[in-house]
Amino acid sequence: MPPIIQVEHLTRRFGDLTAVDDVSFDVAQGEVYGFLGPNGAGKSTTINILCTLLRPSSGSALVCGLDVAHSQNQVRQCIGLVFQDPSLDERMSAYENLEFHAMVYGIRRAERRHRLEEVLRMVGLWERHKDVVKRFSGGMRRRLEIARGLVHHPRILFLDEPTLGLDPQTRVRIWEHLHWLRREQGMTLFFTTHYMDEAEHADRIGVIDRGRLVALDSPDALKQSLGGDIIILRAADNAAAAREIDQLYHLTATRDGDSLSLEVSRGSELIPTLIRSLETTIHSITLRRPTLDDVFLRLTGKELRDEEASGMETMRAWARTRIRRGVGH
Amino acid sequence: MTAALRGIYAIWYREALRLRRDRLRLVGHLLSPLLFLLVFGVGLGRAIGSLTPGLDFISFLFPGIVGMSVLMIAFMSGISVVWEREMGFLKEVLVAPIPRASLVIGKTLGGATVALVQGIIMLVLSPLAGIELTPGVILRLVPLMLLVAVSIGGLGVLLASRMYSMEGFQVLMNILVMPMLFLSGVFFPVQNLPAWLGVIVRINPVTYGVDAIRQVMLGDAAPQLLMFGEPVSVTQDILAVTIFGTVIVALGIWSFSHQG
Ligand SMILES: Nc1ncnc2c1ncn2[C@@H]1O[C@H](COP(=O)(O)OP(=O)(O)O)[C@@H](O)[C@H]1O
Numbered sequence: 001m002p003p004i005i006q007v008e009h010l011t012r013r014f015g016d017l018t019a020v021d022d023v024s025f026d027v028a029q030g031e032v033y034g035f036l037g038p039n040g041a042g043k044s045t046t047i048n049i050l051c052t053l054l055r056p057s058s059g060s061a062l063v064c065g066l067d068v069a070h071s072q073n074q075v076r077q078c079i080g081l082v083f084q085d086p087s088l089d090e091r092m093s094a095y096e097n098l099e100f101h102a103m104v105y106g107i108r109r110a111e112r113r114h115r116l117e118e119v120l121r122m123v124g125l126w127e128r129h130k131d132v133v134k135r136f137s138g139g140m141r142r143r144l145e146i147a148r149g150l151v152h153h154p155r156i157l158f159l160d161e162p163t164l165g166l167d168p169q170t171r172v173r174i175w176e177h178l179h180w181l182r183r184e185q186g187m188t189l190f191f192t193t194h195y196m197d198e199a200e201h202a203d204r205i206g207v208i209d210r211g212r213l214v215a216l217d218s219p220d221a222l223k224q225s226l227g228g229d230i231i232i233l234r235a236a237d238n239a240a241a242a243r244e245i246d247q248l249y250h251l252t253a254t255r256d257g258d259s260l261s262l263e264v265s266r267g268s269e270l271i272p273t274l275i276r277s278l279e280t281t282i283h284s285i286t287l288r289r290p291t292l293d294d295v296f297l298r299l300t301g302k303e304l305r306d307e308e309a310s311g312m313e314t315m316r317a318w319a320r321t322r323i324r325r326g327v328g329h
Numbered sequence: 330m331t332a333a334l335r336g337i338y339a340i341w342y343r344e345a346l347r348l349r350r351d352r353l354r355l356v357g358h359l360l361s362p363l364l365f366l367l368v369f370g371v372g373l374g375r376a377i378g379s380l381t382p383g384l385d386f387i388s389f390l391f392p393g394i395v396g397m398s399v400l401m402i403a404f405m406s407g408i409s410v411v412w413e414r415e416m417g418f419l420k421e422v423l424v425a426p427i428p429r430a431s432l433v434i435g436k437t438l439g440g441a442t443v444a445l446v447q448g449i450i451m452l453v454l455s456p457l458a459g460i461e462l463t464p465g466v467i468l469r470l471v472p473l474m475l476l477v478a479v480s481i482g483g484l485g486v487l488l489a490s491r492m493y494s495m496e497g498f499q500v501l502m503n504i505l506v507m508p509m510l511f512l513s514g515v516f517f518p519v520q521n522l523p524a525w526l527g528v529i530v531r532i533n534p535v536t537y538g539v540d541a542i543r544q545v546m547l548g549d550a551a552p553q554l555l556m557f558g559e560p561v562s563v564t565q566d567i568l569a570v571t572i573f574g575t576v577i578v579a580l581g582i583w584s585f586s587h588q589g
């Protein structure tokens with residue numbers, strides 16, 4: 001089967017700014033494709049081009065085998081969309097929002113009610129279908145937008161940061177819906193996110209930074225590319241310890257808060273050696289598998305989350321994730 | 330149904346649904362024209378007396394006020410576009426598999442429908458102005474008011490295509506719509522104006538809409554709008570408004586199709 005999305009040398013400029021810079025990738029039918037990148041990396045711009053809302057400056061994109069720059073209406077009929085920002089009519093009821101969608105997408109009147117009930121039940125909102133959207137919580141609105149995106153039986157669902165700003169339980173709930181869609185309907189999902197745990201849901205992840213695609217692989221392969229294990233070490237004198245490690249093992253220890261972190265291939269074997277050989281007193285030492293956070297940090301020099309947070313908050317968040325993960329995670 | 334037609338219908342239908350939802354709006358919109366009619370018509374009318382033998386000022390004013398209401402409300406279809414852009418809903422429309430023309434025409438017709446309903450309701454005030462409307466006159470007024478509403482609604486949508494804030498749109502409305510109203514013969518006869526003002530009035534498309542409504546309502550009693558010394562007929566008025574409306578709606582479609 002040909003790929004359902006084919007992007008070749010896609011570039012989009014806004015004046016002097018190149019928001020998307022020579023990006024190429026394919027997405028297979030039925031794949032869950034995650035698009036990761038710091039704020040302003042070009043994720044939304046890419047999605048907007050694939051959804052025909054923006055024209056590419058150069059390069060091409062085929063969605064459902066159709067050129068997004070020329071077959072706009074056919075592409076639109078083939079895709080479902082959940083925008084980054086809200087896009088519901090708050091004055092209308094949940095049902096009316098979906099009804100409008102069904103009308104413009106040409107769902108026949110006889111089918112309409114049945115289909116709307118089906119998608120509303122799928123996201124657990126049928127009981128509230130007569131309520132005005134203004135009264136809905138953020139999570140309910142998001143679920144409603146997902147339901148709306150599905151009304152016309154799209155082959156791909158695009159989701160631009162579908163869980164941004166939602167609480168953890170709501171995020172889990174939304175991902176349950178998305179997995180169900182994938183499992184039961186073979187839906188292709190193309191999503192962007194800031195959350196690492198969500199990126200783990202993807203079959204493949206594309207990492208975009210300053211408009212360029214800097215990595216593209218499965219979550220496992222990306223983690224493996226970092227070289228096996230990560231050792232976190234806290235010494236009496238971190239700088240001295242780093243020097244010693246460099247001299248003895250030719251490994252670069254990077255500072256990470258009040259600790260050092262090392263990327264090594266066989267961590268569990270290196271730990272006893274390290275403890276024996278270092279002159280500097282070691283206070284603590286832990287071993288963990290690389291996470292997508294590490295991959296992301298390595299590729300973009302930024303944390304996956306918390307980019308908007310101040311430096312201090314970022315450090316605290318970092319410390320918290322460290323504590324939570326611990327050894328053997 | 331083709332994609333274009335079903336798009337127009339869906340967008341129009343939303344506006345109609347909203348009108349049905351807050352019918353109170355219609356009553357609210359009745360207040361300011363009523364005020365104009367009383368303050369200017371009765372207040373000023375006393376001072377002016379009859380404009381021409383057999384035509385009181387308030388009777389002259391009434392068709393103008395009807396035209397004004399239709400025009401103002403139709404123009405509001407633009408503000409709903411700006412509002413939907415702010416709220417984010419417009420993206421849902423822009424990414425739907427329908428041409429941009431459907432958005433422009435659907436919105437224009439939606440706003441025009443509201444304006445027409447308002448205009449028809451306004452007609453119940455006609456006895457206040459000493460005007461008797463026959464069913465025949467009302468039947469001729471309906472398409473006329475619709476035409477005015479579509480052309481001005483189209484103007485609202487055209488301007489909304491490039492406006493990103495409600496405040497901005499309101500400012501525009503004040504600097505554009507107010508002069509169009511005041512320089513159109515809504516409030517005073519345009520017969521004996523100084524030359525420069527006469528020119529402006531005759532360039533203003535609203536003049537022809539108001540003149541047509543007035544001629545249909547008042548018949549022979551209506552003061553004549555002269556163009557190059559010749560009286561302008563209702564047919565010519567309609568032609569002028571139609572040309573204006575067509576150009577405006579075409580510009581609106583062009584404007585919405587050329588962004589992004
Ligand atoms: N319409 C636009 N006009 C000008 N610059 C834009 C526009 N849309 C996005 N940008 C810029 O393009 C870059 C990429 O933005 P975006 O794709 O929204 O990033 P992301 O979704 O990854 O956070 C940013 O620097 C943003 O400011």
Ligand SMILES: [Mg+2]
Pocket residue numbers: 043044045084160
């Ligand atoms: Mg974005």
